[in-house]
Amino acid sequence: MLISLCDKNVIQYLQTIGVSSLGDDAEYTQLLNSSKKNFNLQVTLAGNRQLLVKQERHIENDGTQQELFKEWVFHQLLQRFPVLGNISAIASLVTHFDEENSILVRNYLTDYLELASFYHHNSYFPEAIPIALGTTLGVLHRATFNRQEYRNFMATAPQGEFRYQFYNPVQGIESIEPKIFSTVPLEALKFYVLYQRYESLEAAIAELASEWRPCCLTHNDLKFENILVHSRWEQLDNCLVRLIDWEACGWGDPAYDLGSLVASYLKIWLHSLIVDPTIELEESLHLAMTPLEVIQPSMLVLLRSYLNAFPMILEYRQDFILRVVQFAGLILIHHIQQTIQDRKYFNNTGLCMLQIAKTLLTGPQQSVLTVFGLSESEITKPFAQLATHHPVDTQENLLRLYYNKTRLRGF
Ligand SMILES: Nc1ncnc2c1ncn2[C@@H]1O[C@H](COP(=O)(O)OP(=O)(O)O)[C@@H](O)[C@H]1O
Ligand SMILES: [Mg+2]
Structure with a gap:
């Protein structure tokens, strides 16, 4: 890395690579919530053009591919496949990539906000958002499903030589070694x-x-x-949501992506629990500020x-x-582990x-019943009918979907 x-050198850097011209003065630069892995800068150039400039900080010298490279x-x-x-x-949104310095430049979308903060600040869950998310993801997975040309491209671009095996994200927690005592807090x-x-x-x-x-x-x-929602989402038919941060993308298992979204919904519920050593888990779950019943319709709409x-x-x-639900569980475990490692925190x-x-x-x-409020066969039934050209959402299904009172079972 050279x-x-x-924030002092970013404008000069953008001029050197020709992304901004010499006459351009940055109005300001602002550090975005940088992760441990990346350093992120939001840059506003003259004419109000906004960019996000990311640099990957810790690049392994063991031949592992840089994430920004992905x-x-x-x-x-x-670009290669317009479909x-x-x-x-x-x-x-990418406009430039500098492999040597591991720097990626993206157009910054000013009209959008993170879905995480949207839900955090609004505390309501309009169904237009999971509809847009579920449809987008389904379209992407379907368009690339078993398509060798895309798989090969991901494995060999841009030089045409085979680079890496696709990473299996299904990993448990590694066994405890003595050094853990110095790296995590006692309660963790x-x-x-x-x-x-x-x-x-x-x-x-x-x-x-x-x-x-x-x-x-x-x-x-x-x-x-890693999902952005348009600030005027209510008035839009498309471009409601944008999926960003494709650094981990690859050839993978579609249930994993859907499981990640379900885990994010469940995190809203779980982070809203009233927890206290004197309260039983069952009681905590019922005392949630955002009860499962409130997010359940969104998860079902997403899946459908x-x-x-x-x-x-x-x-x-x-x-x-079943795999979607299992992946959601695994991602929650990864989330706990990440919180312990990054924030030294476990409660x-x-x-x-x-x-x-x-x-x-x-x-x-x-x-499945607890998360979505319907059993696996109740969820899949309309889609088997779809294959034989029956309508997907009968009136009866819609009623069940939107008005069924949620019951907590299983936890
Ligand atoms: N093109 C963009 N437009 C608007 N906001 C963005 C854009 N790219 C990133 N962001 C914001 O910056 C944050 C960090 O960017 P991201 O690419 O997810 O970096 P990291 O790898 O650090 O998670 C995102 O969560 C989002 O809030
Ligand atoms: Mg991110």
Whole structure:
């Protein structure tokens, strides 16, 4: 790495690479919520053109591909195959990539806000958003499903030589080593102890990993921080949402992306629990500020919109919905682990999250009912009919979907 980007040198850097001209004066630069991995700068150039400039900080020298490089390859895929590039919600925003310095420049969308903050500030869940999300994801997975040319492109672009094996994101927690005592707070050790005690949990993750069958292009990091919503979403028919941050994308398992979205919804519920050592888990779950009943219709609409766009996935993987729920559990576990590592933090909310994650992973059949309010067969039935050209949403199904009173079962 030759340049270490900061707010002092970013304008000069943009001029050097020709993204902005010499006459351009930056009006301001602002540090965006940079992750540990990346350093992000938002730059406003004259004429109000806004850019996001990202630099990957810690590049392994072990031949592992840089993550920003993956977003660059994804950008090229969209250019090379307009049928994908024309899917507006995933349209590329990348304008420049500097491999040597691991810097990526994107157009910054000023009319959009993160879905995470949208839900946080509004606390209501309009169905237009999960419809747009489910449909976009279903369209992307369907368009790339078993398509060798896209798979090859992702594995070999831009030089034409094979680069890397696609990463299997289904990983459990590695076994505890003595150095853990110096890297995580004392209270977080409980997480590792409990995790190791649950043999059924480790077995479920191992099985999920062995059943991982990459078959289409996947985003692989679809949390609500990586989804943008248009500020005037109510007036729009499309471009309501944009999926960003394609650094983890690859050839993967479609249930993983959908599981990531479900996990993000569940996190809203779990982060709203009233937790206290004197309160039983069951009671905490019922005392949530955002109860499961409130987010459940969104999760169901998300899943149904996805299946509507890509019903044949149910023929390819008959256990698709169970896997979605299991992946959601796994992603919750990864989230707890990430919080411990980044923020040195683990409390009773993390404990509740671990219990829920375990239930999702080890009892997916029952958990489908708890998460979506319908059983697996009730969810899939209309899509089997779709294959034989029957209408997808009968009046009866719609009524069940929107007015069915949620019951908490299984947790
Ligand atoms: N093109 C964009 N338009 C508007 N906001 C963006 C854009 N790209 C990123 N952001 C904002 O910056 C944040 C960090 O960008 P992201 O690419 O997700 O970086 P990181 O790899 O650090 O997660 C996003 O969560 C989003 O809020
Ligand atoms: Mg991100």
